[in-house]
Amino acid sequence: MAKSVKKWFLPLALVLVVALTFVGCGGTTTTPTATPTSTSTATPTTTLSGSFKIIGSNTITPLSSIWAENFMNANNKVNIAVSGPGSGAGIAALIDGTTDVCQASRAIKQSEIDQALAKGVNPYEIRVATDALSVVVNPANPVNELTFAQLSAIYTNRITNWNEVGGNDAEIVVFSRDSNSGTFAYFLEDVIQMPGLPTEDKTLQYGGDVRMLPSTQEGITQVAGNVNAIFYSGLGYINNTVKTIAVRKTADDTAVLPSVATALNGTYPISRPLFFYTNGAPAGVIKTFIDYCLSTEGQEEVLGAGFVPLP
Amino acid sequence: MLQQNTAPTAARVPGRGLKRRLRLGERVIEGWIFLAGMLAIVVLLGIIFILLKEGLPIFAHTNPWDFLFGTRWYPLAEPPVFGITPFFVSTLWVTLISTAVAVPVGVACAAYLSEVAPPKVSETVKPVIEILAGIPSVMMGFIGLALLSPFVQSLFNLPSGLCGLTAAIMLSLMSLPIIVSVSEDALHAVPKEFKEASYALGATKWETIWHVCIPSALSGIAAAIMLGVGRAIGETMTVLMVAGNALAVPASPTDPMTTMTAAIANSIGNAVRGGVQYQAIFAIGLVLFILTLAVNIIAERVLERQKRKFAR
Numbered sequence: 365m366a367k368s369v370k371k372w373f374l375p376l377a378l379v380l381v382v383a384l385t386f387v388g389c390g391g392t393t394t395t396p397t398a399t400p401t402s403t404s405t406a407t408p409t410t411t412l413s414g415s416f417k418i419i420g421s422n423t424i425t426p427l428s429s430i431w432a433e434n435f436m437n438a439n440n441k442v443n444i445a446v447s448g449p450g451s452g453a454g455i456a457a458l459i460d461g462t463t464d465v466c467q468a469s470r471a472i473k474q475s476e477i478d479q480a481l482a483k484g485v486n487p488y489e490i491r492v493a494t495d496a497l498s499v500v501v502n503p504a505n506p507v508n509e510l511t512f513a514q515l516s517a518i519y520t521n522r523i524t525n526w527n528e529v530g531g532n533d534a535e536i537v538v539f540s541r542d543s544n545s546g547t548f549a550y551f552l553e554d555v556i557q558m559p560g561l562p563t564e565d566k567t568l569q570y571g572g573d574v575r576m577l578p579s580t581q582e583g584i585t586q587v588a589g590n591v592n593a594i595f596y597s598g599l600g601y602i603n604n605t606v607k608t609i610a611v612r613k614t615a616d617d618t619a620v621l622p623s624v625a626t627a628l629n630g631t632y633p634i635s636r637p638l639f640f641y642t643n644g645a646p647a648g649v650i651k652t653f654i655d656y657c658l659s660t661e662g663q664e665e666v667l668g669a670g671f672v673p674l675p
Numbered sequence: 676m677l678q679q680n681t682a683p684t685a686a687r688v689p690g691r692g693l694k695r696r697l698r699l700g701e702r703v704i705e706g707w708i709f710l711a712g713m714l715a716i717v718v719l720l721g722i723i724f725i726l727l728k729e730g731l732p733i734f735a736h737t738n739p740w741d742f743l744f745g746t747r748w749y750p751l752a753e754p755p756v757f758g759i760t761p762f763f764v765s766t767l768w769v770t771l772i773s774t775a776v777a778v779p780v781g782v783a784c785a786a787y788l789s790e791v792a793p794p795k796v797s798e799t800v801k802p803v804i805e806i807l808a809g810i811p812s813v814m815m816g817f818i819g820l821a822l823l824s825p826f827v828q829s830l831f832n833l834p835s836g837l838c839g840l841t842a843a844i845m846l847s848l849m850s851l852p853i854i855v856s857v858s859e860d861a862l863h864a865v866p867k868e869f870k871e872a873s874y875a876l877g878a879t880k881w882e883t884i885w886h887v888c889i890p891s892a893l894s895g896i897a898a899a900i901m902l903g904v905g906r907a908i909g910e911t912m913t914v915l916m917v918a919g920n921a922l923a924v925p926a927s928p929t930d931p932m933t934t935m936t937a938a939i940a941n942s943i944g945n946a947v948r949g950g951v952q953y954q955a956i957f958a959i960g961l962v963l964f965i966l967t968l969a970v971n972i973i974a975e976r977v978l979e980r981q982k983r984k985f986a987r
Contacts, residue, residue: 453944460948479947537834542920543751544944552751569749572761572923575837575931576941578915582820589825592834 413441414649420454420467421546422580423495423598424638427669428467431657434665442649451546458641459485464650466641469495469546469598470553490640492657494672496599496627497547497555497634500584500606502591507531509610509619512633513563516556518594521571526592539583539595542576550636551596561614599627600670627672638671726964730957733757742958746924750942750952757955759962761924765839765932766908766966769918772843772928773850773907778900780847781854785896786884788855789862790870801859808852816916819845824917831929839925839932842918846910850903857902861895862888894980901974905967911936935963 418428425448432444454466459480472480472487480487499515501507507530510518517523518536527533541548548570558564577583583595588605595606599622602608610619613633626632646654656662663673733742737757745758784804788797823844824836831840865888873883889896919931920941933941939956946953 449944456944456947476947479950535834542941544941549751566753569752570922573921573931575835576920576922576933578920578941586835586837590835 411441412439412649412652415443415445416464416650416653417462418444418446418465418467418640419457419463420448420641421451421469421638422448422541423451423469423545423547423600424448424467424493426600427493427638427666427671428657430665430669431653431662434662435653435656442653444653450542450544450548452549453544455487455641458487458643459483461485461643464642465646465654467492468639468641469636470550471637471639472641486644488642488645490642490646490654490658491637491674492640492654493638493663493666493674494627495636495638496622496624496632496672497551497596497636498599498602498622499594499596499609499611499634500587500602501594501609502587502589503605503607504591505531505607507609509612511612511615512555512558512561513614515611516558516563516568519551519556519570519574520568521573524573532592534592537590537593538571538574539586539593540570540574540576541580541583542578544578545580547580547596547598548576551634554636555596555634598671599624602670624667624670624672628675635672723964726957726961729954730959730961731954733951733954733958736951736954742955743962748922748938750946750955755951755955757951757958759935759938759959761922762933762935762938762959763962764924765918766934766936768839768925768928768932769843769846769914769934770904770907772840773846774900774904776844776847777850777854777903781851781899781903782858782889782896784851784855785858785862785899786888789859790884790888791880801856804852804855807848808856810849812849812910812912813916815845815849816913819913819917833929835919835931837917837919837931838929839918840928842914842932842934843907843928845913845917846907849910849913850906853906854899854903857899858892858896861892861899864895865891894977898974898978901970901977905970905974908963908967908970909936911940915940935959939963 418432425446429446432446436442436444448467451466451468451470454463454468455472455476457463458466459476461483466487472489477487499510505526507526510529514523514529518529518538519540521538523529524536525533526536540551543549552568552570553559556570557566557568577586577595580597580601583597584601584603584606587593587595602622608622610621611633612619617633620626620632622632622634627635640654640657642650642654645651658674666673737745742757742759743763744760745756746760747756747758748761749756784800788801792800819841820837824838824841826836827833827838827841827844828836869887869891870883873887878886914934915937918934918937920933920937921931922933923930925932939959942952943956946956
């Protein structure tokens with residue numbers, strides 16, 4: 365007995381040391397997911413019950429998780445599962461009937477509506493908030509503002525050095541979300557392809573050296589640790605480890621920093637609506653939930669999560 | 676067990692009944708085992724069938740040549756463009772480098788464990804290496820992200836540490852346990868007489884390992900390498916997290932790259948079932964399946980040769 369314990373002691377000790385090293389690395393980067401708070405002692409205001417899923421945009425996930433948690437606290441027989449693989453994934457799930465609510469950071473495309481109708485799904489659009497898409501760099505980067513043309517050139521790899529846009533002589537490390545993301549498609553169509561500008565070009569695509577990341581949080585982490593990195597993300601993910609860039613449509617416009625105020629008054633050029641989609645008009649518990657999201661109380665959470673409430 | 680259960684009944688029922696009952700039990704079990712065996716085959720054939728059914732229609736949209744050798748992958752463009760060369764080349768880079776790192780280390784470690792190490796050391800080290808095989812790939816990806824990528828970035832003076840090299844190093848750590856474990860078994864199977872003869876001729880330990888043990892176990896070691904390669908080709912989570920996921924054909928290992936597995940994981944989410952992108956992803960899966968199948972078949976053949984060699 366003692367011998368076998370001895371035999372296992374060294375490997376076990378080594379494994380423990382390694383395991384403790386991992387613990388020191390901090391939290392993982394999994395997407396936030398709301399779980400039912402069964403221990404909630406709040407008295408339910410109604411006798412609502414049921415469970416449903418919200419799948420889609422990674423950008424909206426922090427906001428819809430707060431909504432879902434509050435709603436479940438108030439109605440403890442309701443169970444809402446939120447996950448954020450990306451808007452495209454959410455819309456695909458709505459079309460395939462594998463989600464009840466789809467959260468999307470871009471409007472559904474005509475081709476997707478056609479596919480949905482072909483499968484007997486009738487997408488119903490509800491605007492829930494507004495997002496100001498922020499371009500971020502490392503705080504140590506001297507560049508403070510960029511035009512649409514410069515952003516487009518950076519993301520198509522036609523500009524590869526920061527000194528071409530007034531920064532250090534260093535290679536630009538370009539980060540983007542992957543193609544599952546609504547932000548990926550929105551940034552492509554509304555910034556890279558420069559719609560409404562004389563230089564508009566519908567054939568532009570992301571350059572081959574753009575690094576695609578599976579989550580928005582990971583992009584913020586990378587920019588925080590890399591002086592030459594650039595990334596774009598929803599306002600909700602911005603913190604003081606990164607610096608937001610003031611954006612102007614053309615060189616003649618004034619550069620505007622993304623904020624709740626500038627998105628609300630329409631001066632910030634890259635702001636976009638955020639949507640919920642359901643199959644047909646929502647009913648039952650889903651309708652009650654969406655009514656809560658759109659209520660004054662629900663819209664207060666929008667500001668708290670770093671987004672812009674509905675007018 | 677069966678005998679015991681039927682014993683009380685046997686007292687009441689004549690011998691022929693017992694025989695029939697036993698035969699019936701035997702039949703049921705035989706049938707069950709047969710079904711279980713068939714199930715595995717049916718499921719495998721089903722997977723191959725689905726891969727073909729969902730993947731082949733892409734060739735009506737993009738011809739096979741453009742699909743396999745096209746260098747641009749833009750599923751959201753109008754019209755969408757599907758060329759998998761960047762992914763194929765990335766998989767090749769990552770696999771080659773991870774194998775180049777893992778094989779010398781793995782085989783040396785196996786030789787050490789089997790021939791040099793005192794029993795106490797090998798008893799301790801082998802379980803540790805086998806535990807390494809049990810670390811989930813997402814953890815390996817996280818280690819790569821948090822620890823290895825900043826190190827690789829500063830060591831090679833790269834713009835970012837998220838690149839093929841980082842992924843390859845993490846993959847080599849993941850295939851190491853397989854390579855060590857299988858090579859060690861192969862070295863262990865080398866008949867004692869070979870080594871004794873070598874020592875009797877005055878060879879040193881190193882000479883015996885290099886000229887006798889490793890050559891005799893070569894086919895087993897080759898199989899170990901192939902298994903390691905198979906692991907590296909198929910791994911998804913780690914490369915998705917640390918390889919950088921760029922769409923250009925990587926010219927050097929320090930470029931960001933997207934392997935075939937990562938490409939599937941990256942775009943499966945927004946692909947509508949039955950759509951063109953969905954078919955393209957399944958076609959990548961088909962290419963990947965053929966690749967890993969080939970590697971596994973080669974490994975199997977080589978291992979068989981090893982077994983026959985010493986089956987005297």
